[in-house]
Amino acid sequence: MLGTPQGYRFNPAFEAPGGSAIRELFKYLSRPGMISFAGGYPAPALFDAEGLAAASAEAMSEPLASLQYGATEGTPALREQLAALMARRGASVAAEEIVVMTGSQQGLDLLIRVLLSPGDAVLVERPTYPAALQALRLAGCKLDCVPSDAEGLDIHALARQLDAAPPGHFRLLYCVPDFANPTGACLSLARRLALLALAARHQLLLVEDDPYGALRFNGDPLPSLLALAGQVDGAEGRVVHLSSLSKVVAPGLRIGWMVAPAAIRQRCVIAKQTVDLCTSPISQQIASCYLAGGALERHLPRLRQGYGEKCQRMLDGIAALGGRLQVQAPTGGMFVWGRLADGSDAQRLFEHAIEHNVMFVPGRAFYASGADPASLRLSFAAPSLEQIDEGLRRLARALG
Numbered sequence: 001m002l003g004t005p006q007g008y009r010f011n012p013a014f015e016a017p018g019g020s021a022i023r024e025l026f027k028y029l030s031r032p033g034m035i036s037f038a039g040g041y042p043a044p045a046l047f048d049a050e051g052l053a054a055a056s057a058e059a060m061s062e063p064l065a066s067l068q069y070g071a072t073e074g075t076p077a078l079r080e081q082l083a084a085l086m087a088r089r090g091a092s093v094a095a096e097e098i099v100v101m102t103g104s105q106q107g108l109d110l111l112i113r114v115l116l117s118p119g120d121a122v123l124v125e126r127p128t129y130p131a132a133l134q135a136l137r138l139a140g141c142k143l144d145c146v147p148s149d150a151e152g153l154d155i156h157a158l159a160r161q162l163d164a165a166p167p168g169h170f171r172l173l174y175c176v177p178d179f180a181n182p183t184g185a186c187l188s189l190a191r192r193l194a195l196l197a198l199a200a201r202h203q204l205l206l207v208e209d210d211p212y213g214a215l216r217f218n219g220d221p222l223p224s225l226l227a228l229a230g231q232v233d234g235a236e237g238r239v240v241h242l243s244s245l246s247k248v249v250a251p252g253l254r255i256g257w258m259v260a261p262a263a264i265r266q267r268c269v270i271a272k273q274t275v276d277l278c279t280s281p282i283s284q285q286i287a288s289c290y291l292a293g294g295a296l297e298r299h300l301p302r303l304r305q306g307y308g309e310k311c312q313r314m315l316d317g318i319a320a321l322g323g324r325l326q327v328q329a330p331t332g333g334m335f336v337w338g339r340l341a342d343g344s345d346a347q348r349l350f351e352h353a354i355e356h357n358v359m360f361v362p363g364r365a366f367y368a369s370g371a372d373p374a375s376l377r378l379s380f381a382a383p384s385l386e387q388i389d390e391g392l393r394r395l396a397r398a399l400g
């Protein structure tokens with residue numbers, strides 16, 4: 001709850017209930033013995049503590065630069081490392097085209113500041129990442145949903161929406177093509193190409209948010225929209241790519257980045273000057289040393305194996321619920337998206353689940369409109385294998 005106005009004048013955007021529904025759930029986390037499938041937190045046991053300690057020691061061996069303010073765009077060393085990382089992911093990007101962000105969430109916030117005004121129409125997936133919805137709502141944007149299924153965004157539905165709207169009506173489409181939050185769905189290659197073709201035809205800007213793409217535990221990686229844009233006539237310059245070290249290294253570093261056409265990037269840098277001047281240079285130096293030493297490439301197989309095993313354990317546990325929870329099996333990321341087979345309200349199940357000391361996120365939080373109240377998101381990332389087993393036994397009891 002927000003405090004009473006007491007004569008202050010606030011931005012009216014904050015008068016609507018705008019707080020994060022997921023962060024509201026965090027109060028239950030401190031209950032003794034609680035098993036949480038709620039947050040999208042990485043597994044503490046899978047942090048590369050040794051690699052990060054070595055990178056921190058190296059970063060502090062030459063502390064003077066790291067203790068000073070840095071360039072708003074990011075340190076040259078980290079931008080070089082991120083360009084190399086993008087090349088390993090199949091996207092050829094110059095270091096100068098990358099702006100370091102204080103978490104990729106900041107990239108989204110800056111894009112909204114630079115590109116959008118109150119009342120602008122924006123396309124989002126249904127369902128999608130709640131903090132994106134929250135940021136767009138606070139900016140006063142009108143949200144239009146594109147349905148999605150197990151292969152991600154429904155391209156035919158999007159084509160119909162774009163055809164029906166006046167040219168230029170939608171200012172951008174925000175999407176998470178790889179192991180989306182909350183659905184875990186991965187947009188197929190055919191749909192990626194079709195999406196780029198639609199963006200070219202309708203001059204639509206695509207904001208591709210990719211914090212999870214490196215966490216694939218089944219199948220072959222797919223090129224990002226950014227990597228594919230050059231292959232589709234007219235699509236070049238239509239993609240802004242956001243990514244992050246949060247899910248693969250550590251969210252505490254608060255290191256994300258943006259790759260965007262120059263006109264957008266330069267304006268985002270100006271906006272970032274007013275937000276935080278620069279991303280923490282110490283964090284950037286640690287990240288840069290970590291990447292330069294090859295630690296991420298060495299660590300990724302362990303992450304993929306660890307999350308793959310946890311995901312399978314969760315799917316096995318859900319199968320043992322006897323069909324009461326229908327889910328999509330993801331091939332990467334951190335989330336299993338499900339639906340209560342009897343169509344009952346996941347919020348009610350949440351209230352029972354809390355009594356049994358297990359929690360998840362009821363699906364409503366992920367919808368801009370047209371919520372399916374029976375949907376819910378379970379994250380397998382942070383709990384141990386034993387906690388996944390026990391948490392699902394508790395969920396079975398909560399289901400009754």
Ligand SMILES: Cc1ncc(COP(=O)(O)O)c(C=O)c1O
Pocket residue numbers: 040102103104105106129176181209211243244245246251255256
């Ligand atoms: C889709 C998506 N985008 C962005 C973020 C935020 O990432 P960061 O920690 O880099 O700000 C998250 C975190 O959960 C996410 O799920």
